[in-house]
Amino acid sequence: MMDYTDRHCRYLMRLLSPSALLYTEMVTDKALLHGDPARLLAFDFAEQPVALQLGGSDPDELATAARIGEQFGYREINLNCGCPSDRVKSGRFGACLMGEPERVAECVSAMQAVVNIPVTVKCRIGIEPGMDGMNDVQFLRRFIEIVARAGCRVFIIHARRAVLNGLSPKENREIPPLRYDVVAQLRQAFPEIKFVLNGGIRTVVEVATHLDTFDGVMIGREAYNNPYILAELHRHFYDQQWMIDRAEVVRAYSDYVARQLQSGERLNAMIRHILGLYHGLPSARSWRRFLSEGVVRHPQEVNLLSQSLRIVQ
Numbered sequence: 467m468m469d470y471t472d473r474h475c476r477y478l479m480r481l482l483s484p485s486a487l488l489y490t491e492m493v494t495d496k497a498l499l500h501g502d503p504a505r506l507l508a509f510d511f512a513e514q515p516v517a518l519q520l521g522g523s524d525p526d527e528l529a530t531a532a533r534i535g536e537q538f539g540y541r542e543i544n545l546n547c548g549c550p551s552d553r554v555k556s557g558r559f560g561a562c563l564m565g566e567p568e569r570v571a572e573c574v575s576a577m578q579a580v581v582n583i584p585v586t587v588k589c590r591i592g593i594e595p596g597m598d599g600m601n602d603v604q605f606l607r608r609f610i611e612i613v614a615r616a617g618c619r620v621f622i623i624h625a626r627r628a629v630l631n632g633l634s635p636k637e638n639r640e641i642p643p644l645r646y647d648v649v650a651q652l653r654q655a656f657p658e659i660k661f662v663l664n665g666g667i668r669t670v671v672e673v674a675t676h677l678d679t680f681d682g683v684m685i686g687r688e689a690y691n692n693p694y695i696l697a698e699l700h701r702h703f704y705d706q707q708w709m710i711d712r713a714e715v716v717r718a719y720s721d722y723v724a725r726q727l728q729s730g731e732r733l734n735a736m737i738r739h740i741l742g743l744y745h746g747l748p749s750a751r752s753w754r755r756f757l758s759e760g761v762v763r764h765p766q767e768v769n770l771l772s773q774s775l776r777i778v779q
Contacts, residue, residue: 468492468549469491470690471488473508473509473510474735474739475690475739476490477510477513478722480513481710481718481719482694482696482700482715483696483697483699484700485704486699486700487515487541488516488517489517489518490507490509490516490517491519492519492520492521492560493506493519493521493531494520495520498531499530499531503534507535508538509538514541515542517540517541517542517544517586518535518540518544519545520535520543520545521545521549521559521560522545522573523558523559523563525573525575525576526576528545528577529579529580530580532581532585533581536581536582540583541583541584542583542586543577543583543584543585544585544586544588544622545577545585547559547589548561548588548589548624548628550593550629550630550635551634551635561590561630562593562630564589564592564596564605565593565596567612568612570587570612570616571613571618572616574616574617578617584619585618586618586622587618587622588664589623589624590624591605591606591623591624591626591627592605592606592627593628593629595631602627606623606648607652610655610656610659611656614659618659619659620660620681621659621660621662622682623661624664625644625646625648625664625665626639626644626645626665628642629641639665639687644665650679653679653680662680662681662683663682663683664683664685664686667683668685668692668695670699670702673685673699690742692746693739693742693743693745694712694745697709712743713778713779715740716771717772719736719771723768723771724768727766727768732765733761733770734761737757737758737770740771741754741758744778747778749778752777753777753778756774757771757774760774
C-alpha cells in the first residue's frame with residue numbers, strides 16, 4: 467500500500483475501527499538511515515496500534531531502522547517480502563527476497579536482536595521466476611521453515627504468486643490466481659506459527675469464513691476503497707453495540723483536517739483518503755465529485771468536509 471496508508475489515512479481508519487492493527491506504507495531502511503526519520507515515521511498516537519513495514523535486505527541496516535521504529539512507538543516491525551514492483555526489485559527487497567530465504571532469516575534475526583516488539587514477515591506464496599521447479603506449497607514451505615528458524619512467529623501471506631517480469635504491481639494484485647488452499651496447508655506443518663491471510667478479501671462474510679482457518683486477515687485495497695468495512699468488521703467481531711455512522715466519521719475527520727491544515731499539511735493529501743467512505747451508496751459519486759472539485763477550487767478550505775454533508779444527508 468505504498469503511497470496510500472500514510473498517517474492521514476491511518477487516522478481515518480482508526481476512527482472507523484478502534485481495534486484493527488494498522489500498517490504503514492513500506493518505508494525503506496535506507497530512507498530512514500539517510501533521510502529524516504521524523505518526517506517518515508511521525509504519527510498521531512490516536513492511530514495506535516500501528517505496525518511499521520520496512521523494506522530492505524541488509525541485516526545491519528534493517529536492524530538500525532527497526533530500532534528507530536521502536537523508538538518512535540510502533541508496536542510491530544514488518545519486513546516486506548511481497549511487493550512486486552520494479553522499483554522494489556531493483557533495490558533488492560520486496561518479493562524478490564523470497565528467492566533468498568536465508569537472507570530474510572538473517573534480517574529477521576538482526577532486527578529481533580535489537581527490538582523488544584514483534585518482528586513479522588509479509589510475503590507471497592511464490593515468485594516467478596525463481597522457484598526452481600518447486601510448486602507453490604514446496605516453495606512457500608521452504609521459505610517459512612528457514613525464516614521461522616530465525617524466530618519469526620507471524621507470517622502475513624498474500625495468497626498469489628508475484629510475477630517479477632512482465633506484470634505491473636496492479637496486475638500482480640489481479641492476474642495471478644488466488645490460492646488460499648496453499649496457505650491453509652501450512653497450518654499443519656507449522657502449528658506454532660501464526661498465519662494471517664491477505665489477498666482478494668472484500669466482505670465481512672469472507673473474513674469470518676477465513677478466520678475459521680487462519681489466525682488473522684489483512685485487508686488492503688478494499689479497506690482503502692471502501693473504508694466503512696472497517697466499522698462493519700469491528701461491530702461483527704468485537705462489539706455488536708459499536709455504531710459510528712458515516713456522518714460522524716466525516717465530522718471527526720474534518721476536525722483532524724483543520725488541525726493539520728494549521729500545521730502546514732495540504733488539504734488534498736488528506737481528502738483523498740476519505741473519498742471511498744460512501745462507497746456503494748446512491749449519493750457516493752456526487753459526494754466524491756464535490757470534494758474533488760472543492761479541493762482544486764479551495765485548497766485551504768477548512769470546512770470543505772462539513773459542507774459536503776449536505777450532499778449525503
